[in-house]
Amino acid sequence: xxxxxxxxxxxxxxxxxxxxxxxxxxxxxxxxxxxxxxxxxxxxxxxxxxxxxxxxxxxxxxxxxxxxxxxxxxxxxxxxxxxxxxxxxxxxxxxxxxxxxxxxxxxxxxxxxxxxxxxxxxxxxxxxxxxxxxxxxxxxxxxxxxxxxxxxxxxxxxxxxxxxxxxxxxxxxxxxxxxxxxxxxxxxxxxxxxxxxxxxxxxxxxxxxxxxxxxxxxxxxxxxxxxxxxxxxxxxxxxxxxxxxxxxxxxxxxxxxxxxxxxxxxxxxxxxxxxxxxxxxxxxxxxxxxxxxxxxxxxxxxxxxxxxxxxxxxxxxxxxxxxxxxxxxxxxxxxxxxxxxxxxxxxxxxxxxxxxxxxxxxxxxxxxxxxxxxxxxxxxxxxxxxxxxxxxxxxxxxxxxxxxxxxxxxxxxxxxxxxxxxxx
Amino acid sequence: xxxxxxxxxxxxxxxxxxxxxxxxxxxxxxxxxxxxxxxxxxxxxxxxxxxxxxxxxxxxxxxxxxxxxxxxxxxxxxxxxxxxxxxxxxxxxxxxxxxxxxxxxxxxxxxxxxxxxxxxxxxxxxxxxxxxxxxxxxxxxxxxxxxxxxxxxxxxxxxxxxxxxxxxxxxxxxxxxxxxxxxxxxxxxxxxxxxxxxxxxxxxxxxxxxxxxxxxxxxxxxxxxxxxxxxxxxxxxxxxxxxxxxxxxxxxxxxxxxxxxxxxxxxxxxxxxxxxxxxxxxxxxxxxxxxxxx
Numbered sequence: 219x220x221x222x223x224x225x226x227x228x229x230x231x232x233x234x235x236x237x238x239x240x241x242x243x244x245x246x247x248x249x250x251x252x253x254x255x256x257x258x259x260x261x262x263x264x265x266x267x268x269x270x271x272x273x274x275x276x277x278x279x280x281x282x283x284x285x286x287x288x289x290x291x292x293x294x295x296x297x298x299x300x301x302x303x304x305x306x307x308x309x310x311x312x313x314x315x316x317x318x319x320x321x322x323x324x325x326x327x328x329x330x331x332x333x334x335x336x337x338x339x340x341x342x343x344x345x346x347x348x349x350x351x352x353x354x355x356x357x358x359x360x361x362x363x364x365x366x367x368x369x370x371x372x373x374x375x376x377x378x379x380x381x382x383x384x385x386x387x388x389x390x391x392x393x394x395x396x397x398x399x400x401x402x403x404x405x406x407x408x409x410x411x412x413x414x415x416x417x418x419x420x421x422x423x424x425x426x427x428x429x430x431x432x433x434x435x436x437x438x439x440x441x442x443x444x445x446x447x448x449x450x451x452x453x454x455x456x457x458x459x460x461x462x463x464x465x466x467x468x469x470x471x472x473x474x475x476x477x478x479x480x481x482x483x484x485x486x487x488x489x490x491x492x493x494x495x496x497x498x499x500x501x502x503x504x505x506x507x508x509x510x511x512x513x514x515x516x517x518x519x520x521x522x523x524x525x526x527x528x529x530x531x532x533x534x535x536x537x538x539x540x541x542x543x544x545x546x547x548x549x550x551x552x553x554x555x556x557x558x559x560x561x562x563x564x565x566x567x568x569x570x571x572x573x574x575x576x577x578x579x580x581x582x583x584x585x586x587x588x589x590x591x592x593x594x595x596x597x598x599x600x601x602x603x604x605x606x607x608x609x610x611x612x613x614x615x616x617x618x619x620x621x622x623x624x625x626x627x628x629x630x631x632x633x634x635x636x637x638x639x640x641x642x
Numbered sequence: 643x644x645x646x647x648x649x650x651x652x653x654x655x656x657x658x659x660x661x662x663x664x665x666x667x668x669x670x671x672x673x674x675x676x677x678x679x680x681x682x683x684x685x686x687x688x689x690x691x692x693x694x695x696x697x698x699x700x701x702x703x704x705x706x707x708x709x710x711x712x713x714x715x716x717x718x719x720x721x722x723x724x725x726x727x728x729x730x731x732x733x734x735x736x737x738x739x740x741x742x743x744x745x746x747x748x749x750x751x752x753x754x755x756x757x758x759x760x761x762x763x764x765x766x767x768x769x770x771x772x773x774x775x776x777x778x779x780x781x782x783x784x785x786x787x788x789x790x791x792x793x794x795x796x797x798x799x800x801x802x803x804x805x806x807x808x809x810x811x812x813x814x815x816x817x818x819x820x821x822x823x824x825x826x827x828x829x830x831x832x833x834x835x836x837x838x839x840x841x842x843x844x845x846x847x848x849x850x851x852x853x854x855x856x857x858x859x860x861x862x863x864x865x866x867x868x869x870x871x872x873x874x875x876x877x878x879x880x881x882x883x884x885x886x887x888x889x890x891x892x893x894x895x896x897x898x899x900x901x902x903x904x905x906x907x908x909x910x911x912x913x914x915x916x917x918x919x920x921x922x923x924x925x926x927x928x929x930x931x932x933x934x935x936x
Contacts (some may be wrong), residue, residue: 299792309901463931467927469927480913486819493824496898
């Protein structure tokens with residue numbers, strides 16, 4: 219789609235002069251104004267814009283918070299309280315950033331599941347998908363590092379538990395795990411040294427994400443957007459220009475999502491957090507249940523479902539790593555679940571599995587909880603390794619419409635649109 | 643044929659799932675007496691909730707006359723007591739309060755290089771009796787009375803709802819803007835002292851409390867039906883264990899989140915703006931897309 223003909227015409231002498239030297243105006247016009255977007259995109263396709271907004275908002279609120287935050291074991295907790303109590307509008311700034319992280323993940327999950335439902339990872343969008351998974355991994359790292367900064371009990375113990383995972387590498391090569399963990403900690407235990415380096419990395423990674431997002435959008439504009447039919451753009455009437463069509467729709471989607479976001483910020487600023495993080499970090503007292511933020515719960519359930527520590531760690535990382543191979547695990551030639559009568563069911567079963575793992579991750583690892591965590595962990599991997607490869611071979615897809623236009627306007631409408639196209 | 647195969651495979655999976663459900667170990671019910679915490683309707687709860695100034699003033703009275711014997715409030719400064727959204731005592735009264743506070747502030751070093759003890763002023767934190775945790779433990783027989791500035795935010799009640807109703811409770815809380823578990827817990831703790839039931843093995847110097855996890859608490863009952871704080875006749879309520887517990891909990895909820903009133907007021911303005919803008923944007927979108935239909 220990047221190959222669509224440029225319709226940019228510089229309007230002023232300066233624009234013309236600039237266009238001959240650095241055609242940034244042409245790029246913006248061709249990629250974000252006149253860019254052809256499928257005419258049948260639903261509101262699930264507004265989450266790309268929503269995510270871009272959240273990345274920028276997080277960076278902005280984060281930069282201001284960094285002006286008031288103290289990254290040392292002695293001062294971190296107090297400095298958060300100072301932000302909440304004494305900094306002008308600090309009581310608003312802090313939940314904007316903390317709740318913002320949660321909402322960033324909520325939007326990312328909707329975006330990812332939309333891709334799963336409509337087969338947005340299939341050729342020619344494999345690289346687009348893989349960059350997306352890389353962004354997701356970088357987001358998780360950033361969120362984990364950021365969660366350590368308030369230096370409350372849950373911050374401290376989350377850092378302790380997660381960094382300690384690497385000690386399981388000792389089972390592979392004796393001493394390797396211990397070395398890695400000490401290198402991460404900057405010492406022999408989690409201390410202020412660990413906090414300071416985590417702060418440094420927490421400030422760095424968002425800019426890495428921004429770079430990856432640039433590549434994600436670049437790749438998207440090369441292959442073009444997928445859409446609910448999963449069909450490629452064939453005729454001119456299949457697409458509408460990004461401005462004003464897609465943009466006006468994105469604006470609606472974004473504002474609806476903002477309502478949800480700010481509902482939490484103003485009325486439930488601590489609902490998504492853990493009360494233990496209002497207790498200052500104390501290496502001598504372990505909280506009864508150490509749980510991560512809600513968006514990490516499914517992986518935490520997988521980690522704890524497996525009796526061996528090393529294998530649990532491997533399973534947890536594989537649960538995300540497997541996403542990189544998704545374009546080749548799904549053997550179906552049809553993209554959209556709309557035309558895949560069986561996949562549709564398995565998609566929702568997979569959603570249920572992820573939610574169930576999330577619920578189980580929030581519960582203590584004992585009795586029935588651990589049993590069910592194992593059942594759903596097995597199904598999680600079976601979905602990718604068995605269901606998707608087999609389904610593509612045995613499923614009989616429904617009849618696909620001839621084109622996007624036909625899907626929207628029906629056969630007569632398509633004929634009319636074609637005729638209009640010829641007249642025009 | 644393929645359709646038949648797929649129908650069969652789905653029913654096979656369903657059957658497997660159902661048999662797994664049937665044979666799954668039963669979720670362990672609470673082994674002993676569960677934590678007893680009621681869900682209360684606080685004036686500051688919910689999307690429209692605001693603090694009741696008279697209640698915060700009564701709550702401060704309870705805090706001052708009961709809690710300060712052991713606890714401090716180090717993130718709250720005396721000046722905060724006169725700010726809007728809080729108890730809003732007159733500034734002069736707060737100045738007098740600070741100047742007569744029973745505990746002193748360690749300051750310095752002075753020009754001679756010595757640390758000094760002085761009375762707190764408006765800008766100083768509401769300190770408790772102990773200079774540090776070690777002193778507190780030494781005096782309290784090993785137990786540490788925590789600072790109460792954040793106690794309401796730092797406590798919660800674990801949900802014991804079964805997995806199939808859990809989601810509805812969560813959604814109800816989100817829809818009504820209810821995140822008052824910490825306040826519910828504190829109220830339940832203050833009113834939850836009882837005689838230990840027969841058979842309960844109590845540690846030395848421990849008190850039986852229905853709300854406390856494990857039911858053994860080192861804090862002696864700070865309030866009781868025979869020992870509670872009487873209010874002034876114009877305080878808006880009559881003193882009782884129940885009323886004292888509610889008031890001091892509300893006060894500590896304010897101490898943990900002093901911007902609650904301002905936050906919820908601004909919240910409605912922001913949401914109203916967002917709602918109107920969303921409707922306008924939707925109208926714009928409708929008009930723009932009407933052109934694409936043809």
